[in-house]
Amino acid sequence: MVDVAIKNAAHGRDEAENRLRVLERFRRGDKFFFHLTRSAAFLVLVLLFAIVASLTYGAWPALSHFGFDFLISQSWNANTEQFGALATIYGTLVTSLIAMLIAVPVGIGIAIFLTELCPAVLRRPIGIAVELLAGIPSIIYGIWGFFVFAPVLQQTLQPFLISLFAPVPVLNALFAGPPYGLGILTAGLILAIMVLPFIASVSRDVFETVPAVMKEAAYGLGCTTWEVVRNVVIPHTRAGLVGGVMLALGRALGETMAVTFVIGNARQISASILQPGTTISATIALEYAEASEGLYRSSLVALGLILFVISFIVLAVARLMLARLNKQEA
Structure with missing residues (x-):
């Protein structure tokens, strides 16, 4: 009886550890997906500001010379x-x-x-x-x-x-x-x-x-x-x-x-x-x-x-x- 109880406890502990490993893998996947999509969103903003900055820099001599x-x-x-x-x-x-x-x-x-x-x-x-x-x-x-x-x-x-x-x-x-x-x-x-x-x-x-x-x-x-x-x-x-x-x-x-x-x-x-x-x-x-x-x-x-x-x-x-x-x- 004792051996059976020990085996059941060990089996339950293994199942719990497997469940934790699966959850941790899901958590890491969700975290990676979150950072990936956020990076894509920030990349769009960076490209937008880069375009505005380059246009402003290139246009500044003309705008400053002619004004309004x-x-x-x-x-x-x-x-x-x-x-x-x-x-x-x-x-x-x-x-x-x-x-x-x-x-x-x-x-x-x-x-x-x-x-x-x-x-x-x-x-x-x-x-x-x-x-x-x-x-x-x-x-x-x-x-x-x-x-x-x-x-x-x-x-x-x-x-x-x-x-x-x-x-x-x-x-x-x-x-x-x-x-x-x-x-x-x-x-x-x-x-x-x-x-x-x-x-x-x-x-x-x-x-x-x-x-x-x-x-x-x-x-x-x-x-x-x-x-x-x-x-x-x-x-x-x-x-x-x-x-x-x-x-x-x-x-x-x-x-x-x-x-x-x-x-x-x-x-x-x-x-x-x-x-x-x-x-x-x-x-x-x-x-x-x-x-x-x-x-x-x-x-x-x-x-x-x-x-x-x-x-x-x-x-x-x-x-x-x-x-x-x-x-x-x-």
């Missing part, structure tokens, strides 16, 4: 070393605004059609086609826009807009000719095509998260499809919609090659959106390789810093809007 005039001047002359960012900022913001005004309603309309109205046999082909648009390289959009899209606009849409709005006092300046084909409107339309898949895909995904019972209840009350979309689907998914729109806006602000092909690259501000212009990213892409050391290269880096700040402000506003929407829903 760098932001309000549109002069850009490498021979006299007089540089200003206003024309590039204007072109970046206007082209992005045109793109969002076109892409947001069209993208959301595509998502509504795919989730609410499209026959089942067409949903997958159309969805794949929309997603394929997002995978086309930007250089392809630029080549297509330069050789195909811009000539078509020069012969059709731009003359039509010029003649249509010629009698209207304000819009005649906004759509003043001659029709070059290349210009701010063309760049905005190309950007709209490029960001359209992002808005459509994100909108479709968030629309599919709406519980079917909510839509069925609305239909049961006699609502039309438009009323269901307006009163049920969009209010339920507005936070996701805002996120998708801001994602597309960030893509539009930073797009380089496609815009460089079709915007005309004229460093001037024109009241007409049919005239050539430029953007921050297009100016940097065209001139940085040939820029000499000193104020010229520092001014280009300063443009990059301004684009970074604009993108940061857009993302910050998006986060604030999402936080407010989530708070209202709660």
Whole structure:
């Protein structure tokens, strides 16, 4: 009896030690996983601060030399070393605004059609086609826009807009000719095509998260499809919609090659959106390789810093809007 008791006690002690070893192994694994993920998070912050620091360091000679005039001047002359960012900022913001005004309603309309109205046999082909648009390289959009899209606009849409709005006092300046084909409107339309898949895909995904019972209840009350979309689907998914729109806006602000092909690259501000212009990213892409050391290269880096700040402000506003929407829903 004594031997049996001793064996049972020894067996129980071994089981307890094995259990402790297993728990200790799990604890070490969790600790390692915690430190690994925390290091990854801190790495992102380090990279972010490193980018900001390098941009600030490179842009400081130009910012300290020109001061606030760098932001309000549109002069850009490498021979006299007089540089200003206003024309590039204007072109970046206007082209992005045109793109969002076109892409947001069209993208959301595509998502509504795919989730609410499209026959089942067409949903997958159309969805794949929309997603394929997002995978086309930007250089392809630029080549297509330069050789195909811009000539078509020069012969059709731009003359039509010029003649249509010629009698209207304000819009005649906004759509003043001659029709070059290349210009701010063309760049905005190309950007709209490029960001359209992002808005459509994100909108479709968030629309599919709406519980079917909510839509069925609305239909049961006699609502039309438009009323269901307006009163049920969009209010339920507005936070996701805002996120998708801001994602597309960030893509539009930073797009380089496609815009460089079709915007005309004229460093001037024109009241007409049919005239050539430029953007921050297009100016940097065209001139940085040939820029000499000193104020010229520092001014280009300063443009990059301004684009970074604009993108940061857009993302910050998006986060604030999402936080407010989530708070209202709660």
